[in-house]
Structures are given as C-alpha cells and as structure tokens.
Amino acid sequence: MHPESPVCRVLVVWGNAWLAGHVGLDEAADRVESAGGPTVVGEVPLREHLAVLRRDGLSELRLALPAPGDPLGLSGPPEFNAAAVEAGQAAIAVLSDRRLGLVPSPDRRGSSYAGVRLSVYEAGPVRHDLPSLAEAEQELSAAIRAATESLDSADGPMAGRPERLGAAGGDLAPGYPSRAHRVSALAARLATVLRLAGERGLTSGQVAVRDAALRELDRAVRRALLASCHAILEPSPDRS
Structure with a gap:
C-alpha cells in the first residue's frame, strides 16, 4: 500500500469514534471504504470483521506510521513490523487479551475491482512512549x-x-x-x-x-x- 494512502488513519479515527459511541458502525466502515475502496480483512468484509472484534473485546484502535529507521507506533513482533514498514502504515486493534496488527495492501480483482485487503498479524503491546x-x-x-x-x-x-x-x-x-x-x-x-x-x-x-x-x-x-x-x-x- 502506498504510504500516502490514508486508509489506516481513517480506520483508526472513525473506528475509535465508533467505539466511543459518536458514530455508527456503518458510517465508520463507509468512511474507510471511501478512502480506499471496498475493504476486506482476509476475506471478511470490514463491517463484519469490526463487529466480531468488538464482540471479542475490541476497546481501541492505534495507528502506526513507520518509516525505515523509525518504527513509529510499532512494538513487534518482527513479522508485523516488517510488513508495516513496507506498507508505511498499520492499524493495531487492542482487544482484552491480545492485539492484532492490520496491514493494508491493494486488492485488485479483474479489470474493474480495486479495493483494500487488510492482512492480520499478531501485534506487540501498546507503546506508551508516543507523543501526546x-x-x-x-x-x-x-x-x-x-x-x-x-x-x-x-x-x-x-x-x-x-x-x-x-x-x-x-x-x-x-x-x-x-x-x-x-x-x-x-x-x-x-x-x-x-x-x-x-x-x-x-x-x-x-x-x-x-x-x-x-x-x-x-x-x-x-x-x-x-x-x-x-x-x-x-x-x-x-x-x-
């Protein structure tokens, strides 16, 4: 995914607004898809995946905007870090018992379908050394x-x-x-x-x-x- 794409920023911003009760799930998902096109997590539509995560204890979404030599927002493990650095961005879903890293890539099917696929990785603990x-x-x-x-x-x-x-x-x-x-x-x-x-x-x-x-x-x-x-x-x- 090109680092200039706002898809992870939009996911984190509107996802957290949804979790805080300021917007509905449909509006949050619509905003993400307006930024990058139809969005799936693995093979699951984004709306469905977010709903499942919330039932599993999703409490917040965090953003990572790494660059080579500056892993901003990342705390491992290496497989997730490497994928996020290559994409220039990632979102981290914080659940009650674990954290999941979501890394975007282009999802193109045939000549007319263009969207975003989020690959899921195990993610490390939330970093507390990030700037306020x-x-x-x-x-x-x-x-x-x-x-x-x-x-x-x-x-x-x-x-x-x-x-x-x-x-x-x-x-x-x-x-x-x-x-x-x-x-x-x-x-x-x-x-x-x-x-x-x-x-x-x-x-x-x-x-x-x-x-x-x-x-x-x-x-x-x-x-x-x-x-x-x-x-x-x-x-x-x-x-x-």
Missing part, C-alpha cells in the same frame, strides 16, 4: 520553523506555504477535540508539501540542506498525524 497531542503540536511547529528557515533561501518546497494547500486525509471524526482537528489538518497539508518536494527533485547544490530539513519535517508530520488520531484516547486535560 500537545507534544506533537510543539514538535511540528518547531520543525516547520526550522524547515522554512532552511528551505526559503533555496526556493525550496516550503515556498508554496502549507496553508495554501488542501488538507486531504486530515479530516477527523466526531468526538475528537478541536486541537486534534487543527493539528491533523496542518500535518496533512505538510504531508502534501513533502510529497510535492519529492516529485520536484533536488538540484545538486540543494541536496544536503533539503534532505536534512525534509527528513526532520517528515518525522514531525508523522508524529503529529499519529498523535491527532490518538487524541480521542487521551485523558481529558490534553483534549483542549
């Missing part, structure tokens, strides 16, 4: 300032200014705090900036400066997206 929403927002602001200073003089990709770009993939579900909506929208715009930067390519004189700036910005964007998707799970003092 407040921490991720501070990190993102600092990374934006640093990247802007580094790239503006070189007419880099930040010259497009993220506030003028759309925020595709940044929408959250009902029940999320306003700060999470703000951070998610900004992180989604910056993800677009990073994608455009890669498409434009780098001149030889800009490689070192841009590579370092964009690497740090990419890390901050992924951490902000992950924190905003988990904000509905945070204690109330951080949900401003």
